Amino acid sequence: MPVFSSPAILLRRMDYGDFDVIITLFTLQRGKLTLIAKAAKKSTKRFAGILELFSLLELVVGTGRGKGMPVLQEAVLKNPFSAIRADFKKTAYASYWAELIYNWMEENFKQEALYYLFEHVLTELDKGQIEKAALSILFQMRFLALSGHRPNLTACSLCRKELDNIKQASIMLDLQRGGILCGNCSSSSASRLTLARGTIKQLLWVASGNLAKATRIKFSSPALEESTHFLEEFVSYHLGKAPRSLKFLRQVRD
Ligand SMILES: [Zn+2]
Numbered sequence: 048m049p050v051f052s053s054p055a056i057l058l059r060r061m062d063y064g065d066f067d068v069i070i071t072l073f074t075l076q077r078g079k080l081t082l083i084a085k086a087a088k089k090s091t092k093r094f095a096g097i098l099e100l101f102s103l104l105e106l107v108v109g110t111g112r113g114k115g116m117p118v119l120q121e122a123v124l125k126n127p128f129s130a131i132r133a134d135f136k137k138t139a140y141a142s143y144w145a146e147l148i149y150n151w152m153e154e155n156f157k158q159e160a161l162y163y164l165f166e167h168v169l170t171e172l173d174k175g176q177i178e179k180a181a182l183s184i185l186f187q188m189r190f191l192a193l194s195g196h197r198p199n200l201t202a203c204s205l206c207r208k209e210l211d212n213i214k215q216a217s218i219m220l221d222l223q224r225g226g227i228l229c230g231n232c233s234s235s236s237a238s239r240l241t242l243a244r245g246t247i248k249q250l251l252w253v254a255s256g257n258l259a260k261a262t263r264i265k266f267s268s269p270a271l272e273e274s275t276h277f278l279e280e281f282v283s284y285h286l287g288k289a290p291r292s293l294k295f296l297r298q299v300r301d
Pocket residue numbers: 203204205206207208228229230231232233
């Protein structure tokens with residue numbers, strides 16, 4: 048890997064030996080990347096205080112010796128997102144999003160749209176003007192689509208009847224089948240998940256088009272609640288396990 052530079056967001060850090068730190072970042076240029084930051088633990092000058100969770104950095108990365116881990120050569124702090132780390136509820140949301148990226152994304156696989164999505168939700172979470180639960184819905188809907196797990200909300204997952212032709216006000220969702228079921232097909236499912244038709248329309252809206260516009264959508268509190276429940280169940284099911292940070296998020300949020 049030749050030397051390169053990239054914006055990056057820190058997902059995870061771990062002390063390594065007496066002096067070094069191993070960090071995993073989500074970078075614009077190379078997707079998820081694990082690096083070693085030499086002497087980051089002892090030195091007060093080198094990377095002083097900037098290799099913190101969720102920090103937005105500009106990195107210069109070089110090759111290690113032989114086939115070793117890439118080495119962090121330089122890092123400049125672009126945005127510390129310090130309002131996130133100062134608030135445990137905000138930290139809980141950011142940790143959940145970071146864990147989805149950490150667990151689901153391959154190393155060294157560029158995903159520009161996902162990078163910009165992650166930077167966007169962290170920026171808004173840090174500013175604090177948008178409801179945290181609504182940001183999480185936006186992130187999860189787009190994350191699922193970008194990672195190839197988009198829930199099918201436009202037609203019955205079994206008979207393909209379109210949403211507009213499904214007459215029920217409350218529509219069933221089947222995790223195994225990956226989406227909604229019409230009234231006829233829902234009798235074959237043991238699912239207890241449902242969404243109101245209007246909520247489904249809102250989810251489809253936040254999943255597509257301009258990110259800034261999608262961020263301004265207003266959810267009613269029932270819509271917020273059922274969307275949150277559905278997405279966290281859907282994510283856990285398709286990830287194959289409940290993210291560890293989700294347990295903490297569920298304990299601390301309002
Ligand atoms: Zn059907």
